[in-house]
Amino acid sequence: MKDLKKYGQEQILKFYNELNDSQKTQLENQVNDINFENLEELTKEYVLKEPTIHIPDDLTPAPFFTAEPKNEKETEYYTQAFSKGEELISQGKVAALTVAGGQGSRLGFDGPKGTYPITPIQNKTLFQYFSEKILRLNEKYNTQINWFIMTSLLNNEDTQNFFQENNYFGLDSKSVHFFTQGTMPAIGYDGKLLLASKDSLALAPDGHGGTLLALRNSQSLEKMKEIGVEHISYFQVDNPLVSIANPLFIGLHALENSEISAIMLPKTNPYEKLGNFCVSKGRTEIIEYSDLPAELAEQRNEDGSLKFLAGSPAIHVLSREFVENLTDGGKLNLPWHRADKKINFVNDNGESVIPTENNGVKLESFIFDAMPLAKATMILEAKRENEFAPTKNPTGVDSVESCRQMLIDRDAKWLEAAGVAIPKNSNGDIDCKVELSPELFVSESDVIEYAKNNNLQAPKAGESVYYA
Secondary structure, three states: OOOOHOOHHHHOOHHHHHHHHHHHHHHHHHHHHHHHHHHHHHHHHHHHHOOOOOOOOEEOOOOEEOOOOOHHHHHHHHHHHHHHHHHHHHHOEEEEEOOOOOOOHHHOOOEEEEHOOOOOOOOOEEEEEEHHHHHHHHHOOOOOOOOEEEEEOOOOHHHHHHHOOHHHHHOHHEEEEEEEEEEEOOEEEOHHHHEEEEEEEOOOEEOOOHHHHHHHHHHHHHHHHHOOOOEEEEEOOOOOOOOOHHHHHHHHHHOOOEEEEEEEEEOOOOOOOOOEEEEEOOOEEEEOOOOHHHHHHHOEEOOOOOOOEEEEOOOOOHHHHHHHOOOOOOOOOOOOOEEEOOEEEEEOOEEOOOOOOEEEEEEEEOOOHHHHOOEEEEEEOOHHHHHHHOEEEEEOOHHHHHHHHHHHHHHHHHHOOOOOOOOEOOOOEOOOEEEEEEOOOOHHHHHHHHHOOOOOOOOOOOOEEOOO
């Protein structure tokens, strides 16, 4: 085991002699997994002193491609990009990457969040919904998309069992790859690592930026290279509306030689809780909504629109080679962020303590911090109603209720585009429930094409209709 005295962390072994062999092994493995040289630097920079938030003087809004092309030249470029994206998907050069390390606790659900039933009629789980999208994309582009799913130590076994019990929802099991998120030890304000129990450090997930290092440590990057994956489509498990492989987004990413690309949503107000896409010294970066000064957040253009309009919903495409470079040497070359927390710990007497106020720091990295490190980036505007319906709360904003309604609204819009009449109430709101199976429909054009050769029943007021 590493020499803890050298790093002033010998308190970790205070109860070592009380442990049985398996407990000792667990603690030793945790200690050996830590890069103490790196941790020592991080502790000095982020724990022993309070990091200051620096907002650059030259901050300007980041440029982006609008959701719809603005002129004939751009229309031609979007068409070219769409074709390029379809080509890359069909060649198997695009992999899907889902961050799925969380539990459904905030939803009042006991289990991995991806196993939560989300669709409005069939109650398909998030994982099933994504699986069926991939099945349709595989059929549509005559390919096999490889799907990488990042779990956590807490839910990895349950997640894998869920897929096995459901026969991978029709996917080839060899195309579904699981890997676990990395952790970072929690650090007390004195710089000492905290014990969660006598035989375990207090460990916390290392943030969604840690996804990139976890890809390397799990040999998933090697697997991607081996099977010919060049681009990674990254999204979070709680957003069923997301396009798993968006041809326009992927094509623009490729044509712009971007190393990391992002979807942006126009913010609904200056303080919406989305990171802000900005540019400083010619580099794209994201300034957190809580860090952007009010005088910038509230700036408006002549037409009244927000200057800092572009918000981040954490939907990205990354080049595999860029991820390899960022994790070269087995170290994540991204900045870290400090989160002050109440961290349960074991005191010097071996007693478990539940603190009533913050007593330490958890360090996490964010994937968007890779943007300033890229040689080239690209941002594409998306329509919120097509791409972003996060499921974070049981009711209210960004909830199960709002997500299900957005799924109904999106599917109704696609059906209307295909000529199917959708009943509305006196307020103009949809007066029925509809659900399209992703095994048949992953785009509006899929619905329109299908309707040409098949009779799609129009729902009646108050009726629930599932289209499969």
